[in-house]
Amino acid sequence: MTSASDKPVVTRFAPSPTGFLHIGGARTALFNWLFARHHGGKFLLRIEDTDRVRSTKEAIDAILDGMRWLALDWDGHEYYQSQFWARHAEIAHKMLDRGQAYRCYMTQEELAAQREAAQRERRPFRIESPWRDVTESQGDKPFVIRLKAPREGETVIDDRVQGRVTVQNSEIDDFVLLRSDGTPTYMLAVVVDDHDMGVTHVIRGDDHLNNAFRQLAIIRAMGFPEPVYAHVPLIHGPDGAKLSKRHGALGVDAYRDELGMLPEAVSNYLLRLGWGHGDAEIISRDQAVEWFDLDHVGKSPSRFDFKKLENLNGHYIREADDARLTALIAPKIGLSGKQQQMLVRAMPELKARAHDVNQLADGARFLFAERPIDVDQAAAALLTDEARALLGAAHQELAALANWDAASLEAAIREVAESQGAKLGKLAQPLRAALTGRTTSPGIFDVLALLGRDESLARIADQMEPKE
């Protein structure tokens, strides 16, 4: 057998740098990474910058940045496909010499004419080059090198995810290996690079399944060892259509910067999208490495569910270290070092209420608001004359309080409420409005403790007189 499955595992992620690292690519990278780590193999990164026009430095940086954020470390340096053009051309010419490829001198016009004819006669278009069996060079005329694809028989791929897939060889056309400018096409470059890099397992999007048959034709022509293929179903939007910009097909940087997601949440979500392990939902990276396999990757596309991601993110925020979360939101609301210390102390109360980092920042704002603080409409409605009277009583009691800690504060506030013949809520809600400017916040005693005596008393006093 030429099967590569008994050799040390080598996987790769091969994005084309024409944009950010999108969420589907991130999952492909994750699966490759997980598979390699699970088997103690190598995970390589190759930038497919064959398309010089569309490839940009910014896109490359965005991809590397995204992978680092998701903690998908690759082994060795990253490879750049454009560096291997000479090698690609060498292989193309080798195939030419062996009669497995040919120089095709067809013009764009001739090609278009064939395509139109096929359309007119309502039959599938497949290139029919008159040069397929011509071996002599035609001098200076521009040409491309095409694969002389087999026309008889069939090709079978034992895909680790999709199962046994068979295609008639007559379906495979004489696609271009080397362009007229001497650069390789994707189809050639992938095969040569994967071979040269020793890739044993090709794990990628299902949209490449059809390509696998074309690539296999090159591999067999060259006598390269055949990699194990695993074509993972694509991620669809909530409406079932291919994930697009208006869905969640944002770059992972947007999940971090705009949506306020934690990398472990994104990673966990992506892992569970298309793969499962019994009832497990919350899966650590270590656990994932131990459990991950290709056998449990589903065969059908899955829809992106933002609600579930958000829920997972809330879970990981609650688990996250307070100092780390503080560092994450401090720049968003511009905090001094001292304020950050306060934020760290408030974090346990704050993080239980947030599903993303933006909500976390938003929930923290009241702590650092300048007096007199803004009171939103719903909170202002709470500050009735009756409520102000209660606030006055509370202010008096609190001003005389010896110890400013949550327990003492609770006892004091309860006492005030009782002496005024009011339920706790009657006092707590106006107090919340005065202290935070909102109707929802962390526990009121914690808020008092966090804000401190002076600030708390001042904020209460600010609301004791009616506003005009």
Next chain:
RNA sequence: GGCCCCAUCGUCUAGCGGUCCAGGACGUCGCCCUUUCACGGCGAAAACACGGGUUCGAGUCCCGUUGGGGUCACCA
């Protein structure tokens, strides 16, 4: 349209012929906890697309129908 693939609650999934009147999670709806909002706890509604086979027995195997997706470049 040709070729290829797919099909369990709204969504992600468990299930690899009998232990499934189908389990978990998100979401939804109730209840509890409670000063608010969350968190947490408890509970409910909710699925094997349809039709044929195979088998003592099918969500699990086969075929078809329907539906969905992918792909058909000198792009990757």
